[in-house]
Amino acid sequence: MIKRHIAHMLPGVMMLLLVSNSVFAESIEVTFAYIGQADPNPLLGVQQGLDEANLQGQFLNQRYKLDIISNENMSKNDYSKYIAILTSVDSDTFTKLTESLPDMPIFNLSLKDDNLRTSCIRNALHIIPSNSMISDAVKQWKMKKAESDANAYAWHPDFVKFAARDLNKRFKKSANVEMNDYSWAGWAAVKMTSDTVARTNITDPAKLLTYLRTELIFDGQKGSDMNFRETGQLRQPMLLVENNNIVAEAPVRGIAKPPTLDSLGTLNCQK
Template sequence: MGLPAVALSAELQTVNIALIEYEEDPRYKDNIIDARYQAQPWGRLEVAAKLAIKESRFAAQKKGVKFELDRQSVSELSALPELIQSLEAQGTQYFLLDLPGEGVKQVAQASKKPSSLLFNLSALDNNLRNEYCQANLLHIAPSQRMLTDAMAQYLVAKKWKEVLVLYSESEADTRYLKSLQTSAKKFGVDIVNEKPFKLGNDPRQRYRNNISLLTAKDDYDVVYVVDHSGEFAVDVPYSIIQPRPVVGAAGLVADWWHWAWERNGAPQVNKRFMKKGKRQMTGYDWSAWMAVKVIAEGVLRQETFAPNQLLDTLLDKEFKLDGAKGYPLNFKPWNHQLRQPVFLTSLNRVIDRAPVEGFLHPVNNLDVLGNDRGEGQCDLSKSTASGAK
């Protein structure tokens, strides 16, 4: 009985999927991982990608293919172009990018083969979906705008429209703040004040690192903490002067996956991941799991495996995926962002899901999150043949 299985294995076409990581990625520092901050990675993404490969293996075999994960890393972002071009020369066409935004941009610029597909797993930078968008770059992780849009919808729905913003002056949080400002203007949230904070306990910086002093004078419904790392935000709930909710990077947090989501098959996904990874699944893990699902589903939709035509398959208006989030998911044709709902979460509960009830769109309700068609500087739909909507 063993010989047919061996023969079958020998006949399968191997499809290599490269997972690209940055060894010095600050998001994966031990203190960040150990702290388990909300909406932050809790571990590397290899486990999630391998889980999706395992789940897809039988369907893939029927198409005569098998997926294999090739994990690669660089110690310097400047090494990415050489790595990507080397892998392309070896025949790799599918790349899962667990990189900061600058790394994703470098890979996109370095990729020389139009048939190579780059899947952004973890960079939330709006500019990757805007001025730096590229036809073969698909975004599985949501943009920062999608997350701030989701939170703005929830604040409006709860009538918590007067918002005090605390933010760091880092480059990442400057971009985060700009995204929040855009979302606030779009949905009618009033930012009553914006105050910079500084992580630490230096008494000379007490007006920036003392949460009581930062939140004492203004009149507000809610405090929004703009903190891309979560290190300052974790101390803000229950430390502000007025009895008000805290949202943003702590308290109520917009996230694209949460282990406490109990519908749409999510408990089964979480259980399988927990068994394999020995921890709870995060949005970052979901991105890796989902990216492999996208590739596998695209391959299965083709009559015969045609890797050079997979992008057209993925962008076809009939292409939809189940991400265990309750909506059919597909890609926005204008910037290749995966349409998806966003969860509003506490530490151990999903409080709501955006699009929040009452926020509608004439074509697809998921398009009330992030850039809509015609917004920004990216319109890739003009260069694709699928005609997706």
């Protein structure tokens, strides 16, 4: 069950703040659409992001809402009222969505396919790391520790640095499960959007897309500031995990060349 503590205390506080802040800030309300398949984790992350966006919003007179679109309604739904679409779907569905809504930011929370990156879909925002990012992170670690049997992840529930501890704690408290790559991706997609709306008052999807792809400095609670590659992939550090223990972060220090986030994964479009 999802217990949303923050949401429960919001209405009272919000009423108070709405009154006191309304003189200064124009009210903004934005709505996300979520389209997902079986895995509940991306949606749990999205809901966490939404709670946090509304906590921020109470100080700025901004409200964030979510419509969950069922698979049956997906093709006939009216998408014009959304600021962005958050997806955890199969590759075909994702590609079709990006084609049918070319000015809408479409977040990919679950697909790791490299061809979705190298095809450089202009409105795709891949939060989840690609397969090549994962394999590059493992390769770097094996150069340091050849016998290693590590795997690479976007997130881990034991991650504590860079306030990861705080995010893990509050997610566990509200979702009752531990945060993983997919819930982190859901959280991050909403957070970068609400951060942008808070800073710019942008509510237009096309403007949001441009801002996210060109001006974003995102705090994903992994230490580095994050932004998007030309491929639509979010640059990000990764965690190397052996036997469920975090053993290192990638880019691996002293190994990664170039020693930046761009040492992980493919960078270029196949034109």
